[in-house]
Amino acid sequence: MGGGGEIRRVCVVGAGAIGSLFAGHLGCIVETSVLTRREEHARALVREGLRVSGKSELHARLAASTDPAELPEPDLIIIATKTLDVEASAQRLHGHFPGAMVLTVQNGLGCEEVVHRQGDWPILSGVTFMSGTRHGDTHVEYELDTPTWLGPWAGGSASYEDAAGVAELINRSGLKAEAYPDLLPHQWSKLIFNSAVNSIAAVTDLPHVKAFARRESLSDLGHLVYAMMEEARAIAAARGVELADDPWEMNVRAVGQGSTGGDQYAHVPSMLDDVRHRRRTEIDWITGAIVREAMKAGLPAPYHETLYRLVKAKEEGWELGGG
Amino acid sequence: MGGGGEIRRVCVVGAGAIGSLFAGHLGCIVETSVLTRREEHARALVREGLRVSGKSELHARLAASTDPAELPEPDLIIIATKTLDVEASAQRLHGHFPGAMVLTVQNGLGCEEVVHRQGDWPILSGVTFMSGTRHGDTHVEYELDTPTWLGPWAGGSASYEDAAGVAELINRSGLKAEAYPDLLPHQWSKLIFNSAVNSIAAVTDLPHVKAFARRESLSDLGHLVYAMMEEARAIAAARGVELADDPWEMNVRAVGQGSTGGDQYAHVPSMLDDVRHRRRTEIDWITGAIVREAMKAGLPAPYHETLYRLVKAKEEGWELGGG
Numbered sequence: 345m346g347g348g349g350e351i352r353r354v355c356v357v358g359a360g361a362i363g364s365l366f367a368g369h370l371g372c373i374v375e376t377s378v379l380t381r382r383e384e385h386a387r388a389l390v391r392e393g394l395r396v397s398g399k400s401e402l403h404a405r406l407a408a409s410t411d412p413a414e415l416p417e418p419d420l421i422i423i424a425t426k427t428l429d430v431e432a433s434a435q436r437l438h439g440h441f442p443g444a445m446v447l448t449v450q451n452g453l454g455c456e457e458v459v460h461r462q463g464d465w466p467i468l469s470g471v472t473f474m475s476g477t478r479h480g481d482t483h484v485e486y487e488l489d490t491p492t493w494l495g496p497w498a499g500g501s502a503s504y505e506d507a508a509g510v511a512e513l514i515n516r517s518g519l520k521a522e523a524y525p526d527l528l529p530h531q532w533s534k535l536i537f538n539s540a541v542n543s544i545a546a547v548t549d550l551p552h553v554k555a556f557a558r559r560e561s562l563s564d565l566g567h568l569v570y571a572m573m574e575e576a577r578a579i580a581a582a583r584g585v586e587l588a589d590d591p592w593e594m595n596v597r598a599v600g601q602g603s604t605g606g607d608q609y610a611h612v613p614s615m616l617d618d619v620r621h622r623r624r625t626e627i628d629w630i631t632g633a634i635v636r637e638a639m640k641a642g643l644p645a646p647y648h649e650t651l652y653r654l655v656k657a658k659e660e661g662w663e664l665g666g667g
Numbered sequence: 668m669g670g671g672g673e674i675r676r677v678c679v680v681g682a683g684a685i686g687s688l689f690a691g692h693l694g695c696i697v698e699t700s701v702l703t704r705r706e707e708h709a710r711a712l713v714r715e716g717l718r719v720s721g722k723s724e725l726h727a728r729l730a731a732s733t734d735p736a737e738l739p740e741p742d743l744i745i746i747a748t749k750t751l752d753v754e755a756s757a758q759r760l761h762g763h764f765p766g767a768m769v770l771t772v773q774n775g776l777g778c779e780e781v782v783h784r785q786g787d788w789p790i791l792s793g794v795t796f797m798s799g800t801r802h803g804d805t806h807v808e809y810e811l812d813t814p815t816w817l818g819p820w821a822g823g824s825a826s827y828e829d830a831a832g833v834a835e836l837i838n839r840s841g842l843k844a845e846a847y848p849d850l851l852p853h854q855w856s857k858l859i860f861n862s863a864v865n866s867i868a869a870v871t872d873l874p875h876v877k878a879f880a881r882r883e884s885l886s887d888l889g890h891l892v893y894a895m896m897e898e899a900r901a902i903a904a905a906r907g908v909e910l911a912d913d914p915w916e917m918n919v920r921a922v923g924q925g926s927t928g929g930d931q932y933a934h935v936p937s938m939l940d941d942v943r944h945r946r947r948t949e950i951d952w953i954t955g956a957i958v959r960e961a962m963k964a965g966l967p968a969p970y971h972e973t974l975y976r977l978v979k980a981k982e983e984g985w986e987l988g989g990g
Binding site: 544547548549550553555562563564565567568571610628632635636646647649650651652653654656657658660661664 | 977
């Protein structure tokens with residue numbers, strides 16, 4: 345592969361908020377298609393296009409289908425589903441688009457490997473910090489215009505130049521992206537932040553509020569957030585990864601946003617949203633991934649094991665019909 | 668003090684399920700009064716007496732008031748409120764009944780000390796395993812006829828003979844009691860069991876089901892229950908307490924009850940019931956007590972600290988109006 349100039353066709357897999365943001369922006373500068381799960385979603389996108397409001401005001405014309413065979417051969421596939429759907433998405437892509445490069449933008453660790461098992465595509469790892477809200481199948485609001493970080497996945501054949509080309513394309517479309525030769529320090533920083541904030545929010549039913557950064561009295565929640573992050577930092581170090589950003593500082597910055605007092609900033613982390621709607625969470629790819637990395641490193645992980653098991657037990661309770 | 672034969676008058680403080688079971692049974696063999704929180708509760712008890720159904724079928728005539736000055740001078744005070752109300756109850760007793768002995772039957776650790784600060788009564792520590800359901804102010808159903816364990820509190824002047832006398836009285840009334848020279852091994856066994864089962868149920872919204880004893884795959888909850896119990900066992904040992912019963916075995920026995928498969932046995936621990944009704948929990952006296960004991964012993968307690976902070980954070984969420 346080479347630079348971003350060669351990417352003339354993109355296929356976005358999954359049109360939730362993140363997938364829609366990619367498709368809506370990229371669709372204005374290159375030929376873009378969307379592989380959807382639902383037939384009526386594909387039909388609506390073909391009929392109406394995709395509108396982006398908020399931080400961008402755009403309207404993109406797109407190809408869309410539930411069948412990859414009906415879509416034009418892309419140079420780049422962006423898999424933007426939730427982690428839980430990556431395996432099914434990759435299976436649908438099996439045997440298709442052999443000339444394309446794949447970018448994964450899921451939370452957690454391990455999605456690249458799942459994609460790799462279904463095809464010999466060069467793979468870029470991505471971590472996105474942007475956010476939006478779907479207002480329907482053909483309208484997404486662009487909210488947080490924070491960047492997507494990407495880099496070549498170490499287990500595959502993509503190069504830094506591939507990552508830089510894709511980052512250039514994403515930036516040109518009006519979104520933000522940064523390419524790194526080694527994404528792991530960035531991926532782990534976000535992973536560690538997400539693992540603590542999401543799992544704790546999921547079991548306490550508490551949005552990401554100031555309590556997550558408070559470490560005064562014995563019972564304060566910030567002690568737990570800090571301890572989880574330190575535990576994960578040691579695991580990252582043992583796996584050869586030095587963090588790009590300090591997860592504790594990310595936590596303190598986030599809960600300090602837009603609030604001079606009280607808890608007006610009260611972001612509902614995705615895992616808490618999943619729990620509130622009794623949807624299966626991404627815990628296996630986030631906190632569970634850190635537990636597995638600790639085992640590989642031969643390190644103890646009492647905090648991560650605890651939160652991992654608590655969230656899994658909570659999910660099990662729904663299956664029992666409890667609660 | 669001497670044997671149980673000298674106890675002619677009992678005052679029960681708090682008439683929830685446990686207090687009502689004591690008052691209903693003891694009221695049939697000795698002069699018994701109830702110190703209630705609500706006026707109408709006292710009036711109903713005086714007017715209608717207290718009915719016990721289920722494992723016992725009894726009807727007791729009782730004195731009752733919200734003011735200790737209106738009650739006859741007792742030889743024995745049984746404080747049967749929840750831990751959260753012990754301090755207020757003891758303050759109401761301050762200056763009254765100087766000739767009485769006090770029996771506390773709360774969960775957790777530390778209630779005896781709270782009572783001791785309000786008066787120079789000899790104090791017996793109690794741990795009760797019986798359970799019942801209040802069907803109103805004047806009717807309680809006796810369900811689990813398991814015993815109450817009691818012994819002299821080490822910080823006060825009660826003797827083993829005092830405990831034996833009270834146990835004899837309780838047994839004569841139709842309830843079950845066992846006296847021990849040193850209650851701590853029994854108190855800690857129940858404390859450790861309660862700390863793990865209650866706090867985990869409270870954050871997972873999972874009743875006490877078989878999952879609490881399962882230790883097969885990495886995510887199984889039994890690993891966490893076991894780790895918490897082992898952590899607490901080490902803290903007990905460092906505090907000079909050898910457990911009377913193995914909390915893990917108590918857990919395995921409890922979830923194995925009355926079920927050959929599935930999860931028909933699904934006891935809702937009191938802390939989960941509190942959480943479901945958004946009532947403040949007893950976490951400070953149970954899991955929090957173990958965290959404080961660990962600090963005194965200079966031992967780490969990552970599992971107990973974690974569950975302690977998670978339940979406290981959950982309570983804080985209600986105050987924020989979240990969830």
